[in-house]
Amino acid sequence: MGLFDFFKKDKETPAQQASLDAGLEKTKTNFFEQLSKAVVGKSTVDESVLDDLETLLVHADVGIDTTVKVIDRIEARVARDKYVSTGELDRILREEIVALLEDNKSGSTAVLDSAGSTGQPFVIMVVGVNGVGKTTTIGKLAHRFHSAGKKVVLGAADTFRAAAVDQLIIWGQRVGVPVVSHGMNTDPASVAFDAVKTGVEMGADVIIIDTAGRLHNKVNLMNELSKIKRVMQKMIPDAPHEVLLVLDGSTGQNAFLQAKEFTKATEVTALAITKLDGTARGGVVIGISDQLSIPVRYIGVGEKMTDLQLFDRHTFVNSLFKK
Numbered sequence: 001m002g003l004f005d006f007f008k009k010d011k012e013t014p015a016q017q018a019s020l021d022a023g024l025e026k027t028k029t030n031f032f033e034q035l036s037k038a039v040v041g042k043s044t045v046d047e048s049v050l051d052d053l054e055t056l057l058v059h060a061d062v063g064i065d066t067t068v069k070v071i072d073r074i075e076a077r078v079a080r081d082k083y084v085s086t087g088e089l090d091r092i093l094r095e096e097i098v099a100l101l102e103d104n105k106s107g108s109t110a111v112l113d114s115a116g117s118t119g120q121p122f123v124i125m126v127v128g129v130n131g132v133g134k135t136t137t138i139g140k141l142a143h144r145f146h147s148a149g150k151k152v153v154l155g156a157a158d159t160f161r162a163a164a165v166d167q168l169i170i171w172g173q174r175v176g177v178p179v180v181s182h183g184m185n186t187d188p189a190s191v192a193f194d195a196v197k198t199g200v201e202m203g204a205d206v207i208i209i210d211t212a213g214r215l216h217n218k219v220n221l222m223n224e225l226s227k228i229k230r231v232m233q234k235m236i237p238d239a240p241h242e243v244l245l246v247l248d249g250s251t252g253q254n255a256f257l258q259a260k261e262f263t264k265a266t267e268v269t270a271l272a273i274t275k276l277d278g279t280a281r282g283g284v285v286i287g288i289s290d291q292l293s294i295p296v297r298y299i300g301v302g303e304k305m306t307d308l309q310l311f312d313r314h315t316f317v318n319s320l321f322k323k
Contacts, residue, residue, distance in 0.1 A: 016309055020319050023301025027282030028320050031060050039086040045078050049086065053093070060280070061252035063287030070096055094321045101289055101313040121153070121199040121207045123232060123239040125192075127225065127266060128246035129258055130213035133274040133300060135164050137246050138208050139171030140308035141298070146175050150205040155195025156181035157188040157228060158210045168210055175305075178202075188212060188224060193231040200235055209240070218265050225266045244297065246272045247288070250279035256288050263292065272308070274300035285316065 038052035050071055057067040073096040078084045084092065124141070128134040135158070142152045154172050158164035162184040172179035180195035192209050199207040209232070212224060232239040245268040247255040255273070262268055271294055276282050289296045296311040 016306060017315075017319075019302050019304070019307050020299075020309060020315070021322060023277035023299075023307070024282050024316075024319050026278070026280040027060060027276070028322070030280040031056060031283070031320075034059070035089070039089065042086050045074070045084040045086055045089055045092075049089070050075060050078075053089075057283065060283030061287065062283035063253065063256060063291060066100070066287040066290040069100055069290065073100065090321060094317055097286060098313060098317050101286065101317070120236055121196070121204045122241050123196060123199075123207045123209065123236060124242045124244055125209045125211060125225075125228065125232075125240035126244045126246060127211050127262055127268070128213060130161065130164075132213075132246050132248040132255075132258075134158075134213060134246040135167045135171065135210055137272050137274060137298070137300065137308060138168065138210055139175060140300075140305050141208060142171065142175045142177050143305040144308065145206050146177055151203060152177040153195055153199040153202065153204045153207045154179045155192050155207065155209040157191040157195070158212050159184055159186045159188050159191060160212045164210060164213070189227045189231040192228045193234065196232045196235040196239060218261065222265045242297075243267055243269050244272055245270070245294075246274060249273045249276045249284050249299075250281060252279075252281040252284050253287075255284055256291065259288055259292055259294075263294070268294055270295055270297040272296075272298040272300070273311075274308075277301045277307075282320065285311075289313075 034056050035053070038056065039049055042049060054067055054071050057070060058064060062070070074092060077092060077096070126134055126138055138154065142154055145152045154168055154177060156165045156168045156179055159182065165181055165184055169179050169181060178198065180191060180198050182191050188211065195209055196207055209228065211228060229240060243266060245259060245262050247259055249255060259271070271288065273285050273288065273296060276285070276299055285296055285299065298308050299311045299316070300308050
């Protein structure tokens with residue numbers, strides 16, 4: 001069984017489903033309260049209802065381009081069916097959002113499916129600006145893998161912030177996995193190399209490398225991340241197997257802008273969107289997934305170690321529309 005196959009077969013527990021529902025509560029409460037006001041007194045989905053729906057989707061941080069796609073899909077459906085009642089709008093909106101997300105077929109799923117079955121560790125390089133929950137996400141990922149019986153090694157290569165190094169060491173102690181660290185103001189690439197070397201020597205299943213959240217310009221960031229990749233490849237030629245970009249969902253469209261900048265600096269293969277429990281902007285997950293054509297791998301819906309969940313489009317949309 002591959003490393004990520006375990007999680008595909010391991011459906012989220014009722015407790016995790018409850019955490020997802022609670023984590024999206026602010027988004028869905030705000031959205032559906034406004035949607036109810038938009039359709040009050042109206043029996044059919046007409047132009048004014050669609051205008052109001054467009055405004056609501058934008059306010060939920062779905063994003064302009066993705067909102068236009070959703071509205072165009074619903075308009076086409078209304079034109080085809082001739083009559084669509086406002087009572088059907090929830091169901092139609094849910095179906096069209098799921099269909100839109102299913103259009104995103106790109107990503108590294110094939111690579112992930114083979115993880116753990118190649119005889120060498122699966123290397124994840126984690127990127128993202130400071131403050132998005134990057135190091136915490138790494139700790140929660142380590143807990144998830146470790147709980148599945150996998151050998152995990154962490155690399156503290158965000159050496160420009162003492163807090164990042166210390167925080168990752170604390171997470172390693174909490175989870176019970178080794179952390180390779182050279183301390184602050186050391187060469188990040190050297191840390192990454194030693195982490196991969198340690199992982200190979202101990203027969204680890206997965207190695208997770210933290211990286212600097214911000215260097216003073218994009219060229220420096222690109223150079224640093226490229227250097228980290230090169231030194232890891234001295235030990236494992238095709239590392240990293242996943243470049244996971246962590247984004248703070250509570251920042252709405254700022255998260256989308258961050259994602260665009262990071263995809264210019266390095267090849268990002270998957271996304272983790274955190275802090276959805278503290279915001280009414282959960283629609284940003286839909287917009288980012290659609291506009292970047294990069295799969296959302298994880299979402300963070302709470303502070304517990306188990307609150308970093310695998311993202312499933314159907315489960316997410318069903319929870320978002322659950323009343």
